Amino acid sequence: MSPDTTHPQNADIPLLEIREASVLRGDRLILDRFSLKLAVGQHVAILGANGSGKSTLIRLIARQLYPLARNDGVPTIRVFGRDRWSVSELRSLIGIVSPALQLDYTSDTPLEVFDAVVSGFFAARGLGLDHQVAPWMRERASEALQQVEATSLIGREMASLSTGEARRVLIARALVHRPRALLLDEPCAGLDPASRRRFLQTLRQLAGHGTTLLLVTHHVEEILPEIDHVVVLREGQLLREGDKASVLTGAVLSAAFDMPMRVERQGEYYGADVM
Ligand SMILES: Nc1ncnc2c1ncn2[C@@H]1O[C@H](COP(=O)(O)OP(=O)(O)OP(=O)(O)O)[C@@H](O)[C@H]1O
Numbered sequence: 001m002s003p004d005t006t007h008p009q010n011a012d013i014p015l016l017e018i019r020e021a022s023v024l025r026g027d028r029l030i031l032d033r034f035s036l037k038l039a040v041g042q043h044v045a046i047l048g049a050n051g052s053g054k055s056t057l058i059r060l061i062a063r064q065l066y067p068l069a070r071n072d073g074v075p076t077i078r079v080f081g082r083d084r085w086s087v088s089e090l091r092s093l094i095g096i097v098s099p100a101l102q103l104d105y106t107s108d109t110p111l112e113v114f115d116a117v118v119s120g121f122f123a124a125r126g127l128g129l130d131h132q133v134a135p136w137m138r139e140r141a142s143e144a145l146q147q148v149e150a151t152s153l154i155g156r157e158m159a160s161l162s163t164g165e166a167r168r169v170l171i172a173r174a175l176v177h178r179p180r181a182l183l184l185d186e187p188c189a190g191l192d193p194a195s196r197r198r199f200l201q202t203l204r205q206l207a208g209h210g211t212t213l214l215l216v217t218h219h220v221e222e223i224l225p226e227i228d229h230v231v232v233l234r235e236g237q238l239l240r241e242g243d244k245a246s247v248l249t250g251a252v253l254s255a256a257f258d259m260p261m262r263v264e265r266q267g268e269y270y271g272a273d274v275m
Pocket residue numbers: 025026027028030048049050051052053054055056057218
């Protein structure tokens with residue numbers, strides 16, 4: 001383990017630093033010497049076409065996939081300056097909500113909403129006899145459900161929830177740890193336009209209350225006004241990163257999606273269309 005001379009509270013330390021990460025899946029090189037440095041409090045959108053490597057990047061950050069070791073022995077990935085974290089430590093720094101997680105939590109195995117949230121403390125899918133739920137944990141779970149406006153869902157079975165409702169509950173589950181950042185993979189997938197707008201509003205509130213948002217998407221329309229930094233992936237490599245105005249252009253998106261694209265600013269949001 002690298003010496004821990006750093007501390008997560010130190011604002012100078014990047015939230016995430018990836019240095020030339022290469023990731024193999026099967027025998028294919030999916031991320032190819034990918035580098036990225038994100039600061040605490042810097043809300044970011046990670047944009048890319050299907051197959052560009054977004055999920056692979058998330059799995060790398062979540063420690064579900066490992067990078068190839070570098071010849072020089074330099075750590076490839078650091079979270080808050082450290083290259084080794086246990087999965088539970090990581091959870092209290094970066095909460096991750098992905099479609100795969102949602103699939104797992106909405107299967108038919110019975111699981112009540114509040115239990116799904118509070119069991120986040122035990123990294124378990126639900127509560128078991130050996131889980132001692134302290135009053136402060138219940139308070140945190142209630143607070144997290146309030147933050148995502150999902151208190152009315154308490155008592156419901158996870159499997160009975162709509163896509164948007166289940167996603168709110170899973171974000172609450174990630175929030176019980178009061179993470180510094182939330183990494184959301186395709187957060188608006190499956191939401192109708194009105195639900196999407198309401199959901200984005202909730203994310204804006206979280207951003208406004210100090211949670212750094214890392215939003216992974218293929219939809220430019222989901223890039224919140226609070227997000228100013230955009231990272232574009234293409235075929236496992238960093239195509240471009242920078243502020244919204246410089247990255248959200250027809251030229252960059254056309255290269256990212258391999259198709260002529262037009263980008264328009266629509267009030268506080270951006271929109272993109274195939275030309
Ligand atoms: N287990 C695997 N073995 C081999 N190739 C894989 C494996 N998993 C993913 N890939 C390939 O890696 C590439 C990147 O996939 P990844 O899921 O990271 O992309 P993505 O940007 O998240 O795509 P999407 O937007 O469709 O979810 C794709 O070409 C995919 O086919």
